[in-house]
Amino acid sequence: MSNPEKPLPADVQHLPTWLPSAHADTLMDALLARVPWDVHRIRMFGRWLDSPRLSCWMGDADAHYRYSGADFLPHPWTPAVLAVREQLQQAVDGRFNSVLLNRYRDGRDSMGWHSDDEPELGATPLIASLSLGASRRFLLRRRDDPAQKAEYLLGHGDLLLMRGQCQRDYQHALPKTARVCDERINLTFRQIVAVPHRAGR
Template identity: 65%
Template structure:
């Protein structure tokens, strides 16, 4: 899938060799983002996911919830996740994304970062069930956090992108094959943040 071009007022395509990115810092209007953030904070069944790291199971440093169609079973970091049913607000967001970008999404990973101590380590969304060149649509709500991309083989190729409230970042093409990304911890006082990454699981995990 090629990310469609958009007028500069609506979004930009950050230049990063070997990646296909499109970023809109205010894809959701502030009133929409505010209402969605409050609703999801209160209504999502947040949980601590257990993941495997260096051969042992640990608690993820954030709260999470996997939602989607019934067959959108996903394996991440050695753990198999069966989706919760769609929250109505997230189903509406999925429909908007699919319409605007002529894409298909059957699942979303919601992550809640409670403070600067919550983070996401270096990784790629390159699980086999996402396909060879997945489209990932990432919506940020709440506090602005730093998002980092770094090339797997050439670490001098990198990008830092602050993700503000209501923003949308699309990653497609060879991005996951060539780059890892992370949301690092920060000692600065920051508020809570929710990140929604919409995906399309091509086949059920086993």
């Protein structure tokens, strides 16, 4: 039951089929062919582990990012990602100098609970998350009351916008599932801002 003092996220907007199917197909093919996919090493519970998906950090040359204990230098934009960034910037009236691409090879690939709350993203980041390929469940839970949950089914071409206090108040995750055998790609566009104590890295 929802608690009116801890409402489910008003700062989250789901736009199904934001990208028409034919455009989403073309973009997915371009990403499969052109993105330098890698297995990111992340630090969890004091150990270095392979993350359970393929990833690529892409963006402007100065968009350095640190998450899960590791530093990432951006790969240069590919033409297809740059084109969709332009389209997004116009649609949501925001700026994005970087994107984290995640490729889930099937339902065994996943993303654990976390918030996109690194200092580089600022206090109230706008994050534009575009999904391609297989539909997967995307979960949100309140940080101060994990029983308060919301769920979105993200399909081919869907856009999810997270803004305001969403990262401060919520964690999100993409759970494993035995039901999905097909690939999915997700792009989370972000704006990295300068962090004074990290200048010069």
